[in-house]
Amino acid sequence: MPSKAEILEIDGIDVRITNPDKVFFPDIGATKLDLVNYYLSVAEGTLAGCRNRPSTLYRWPNGVDKPEDAFFQKRVGDKRPEWVQTQVVKFPSGRSAEMIVLADAAHVAWAVNTGAIDLNPWPVRKGDVDHPDELRADLDPTPGVPYEDVCTVAPVVRDVLREHGLEGWPKTSGKRGMHIYVRIEPRWPFTEVRRAALAMAREVERRMPGVATTAWWKEEREGVFVDYNQNARDRTIASAYSARPVAAATVSCPVEWAEVDGLDPAAFT
DNA sequence: GTTTAGG
DNA sequence: CCTAAACAACGCACG
DNA sequence: CGTGCG
Ligand SMILES: [Mn+2]
Ligand SMILES: [Mn+2]
Numbered sequence A: 001m002p003s004k005a006e007i008l009e010i011d012g013i014d015v016r017i018t019n020p021d022k023v024f025f026p027d028i029g030a031t032k033l034d035l036v037n038y039y040l041s042v043a044e045g046t047l048a049g050c051r052n053r054p055s056t057l058y059r060w061p062n063g064v065d066k067p068e069d070a071f072f073q074k075r076v077g078d079k080r081p082e083w084v085q086t087q088v089v090k091f092p093s094g095r096s097a098e099m100i101v102l103a104d105a106a107h108v109a110w111a112v113n114t115g116a117i118d119l120n121p122w123p124v125r126k127g128d129v130d131h132p133d134e135l136r137a138d139l140d141p142t143p144g145v146p147y148e149d150v151c152t153v154a155p156v157v158r159d160v161l162r163e164h165g166l167e168g169w170p171k172t173s174g175k176r177g178m179h180i181y182v183r184i185e186p187r188w189p190f191t192e193v194r195r196a197a198l199a200m201a202r203e204v205e206r207r208m209p210g211v212a213t214t215a216w217w218k219e220e221r222e223g224v225f226v227d228y229n230q231n232a233r234d235r236t237i238a239s240a241y242s243a244r245p246v247a248a249a250t251v252s253c254p255v256e257w258a259e260v261d262g263l264d265p266a267a268f269t
Numbered sequence B: 001g002t003t004t005a006g007g
Numbered sequence C: 001c002c003t004a005a006a007c008a009a010c011g012c013a014c015g
Numbered sequence D: 001c002g003t004g005c006g
Helices: A032-041 A043-050 A105-113 A147-162 A190-207
Strands: A005-010 A013-018 A023-025 A054-059 A071-073 A086-090 A096-101 A116-121 A134-141 A168-172 A178-183 A224-226
Touching (some): A005 A032, A005 A105, A013 A105, A023 A032, A032 A105, A043 A105, A043 A116, A096 A105, A105 A116, A134 A147, A134 A190, A147 A178, A147 A190, A147 A224
Antiparallel strands (some): A005 A013, A134 A178, A134 A224, A168 A178
């Protein structure tokens, strides 16, 4: 692979894309530059979900065929362009990290250049990192469970939310599940948001016995796991429009509730 | 992927 | 100049 | 505490 670089001007900011021809997704022949261009093409939607959110980057610097080289990056590197925005966040351990804040399309492109395939924003905004403005329902089908079951659990999640005056916005996860995001007032701490998610999950489980589960141990799970723990501090979910580190390069795609019935997640790549 | 140390 | 090496996460459940 | 899980 020849060593070269391409400079993209994004909203007046020059972003250097190194090794643009490096193949990230061998099965479909997509390169790093292809991935950057994909993110730029959906920048508006991506930023609707990520803008000003401190984010963990899931980096695969040598593509999806080198999972042994993949890692999560929370602390943004010291060496970075001066325009890169950051936000210090605190972990329950008491430690803290200076995390990248995805302020605009240039930030996304810069992150992708470092090998970030999916973006994992905290459910908070820069300036108030202790109060989530988003509750997230993460639906993970256990192995062998058809997507159809996910599509039957999702509307029940919606019902429970609505009974509490909340509206859920569904999207495919880009892998085998679904995510439902709920806008909330940035008023409660992580612990309270997680408690609400737990209560919601338990109610969904109660209404869908054998189809929805909140059991932590895989062995005890049956059907679709409603993963309320993703609402804890420092736990994240791949953002809307994130590409996922899988061979087919499927992406997380927001959908309308009317589309949920009969949805095929593999259609979004 | 980037940076740094060492030859 | 070039290459090798170091580095890049952490919370919660359970027993 | 170590292990499982995401
Ligand atoms: Mn999931
Ligand atoms: Mn999950």
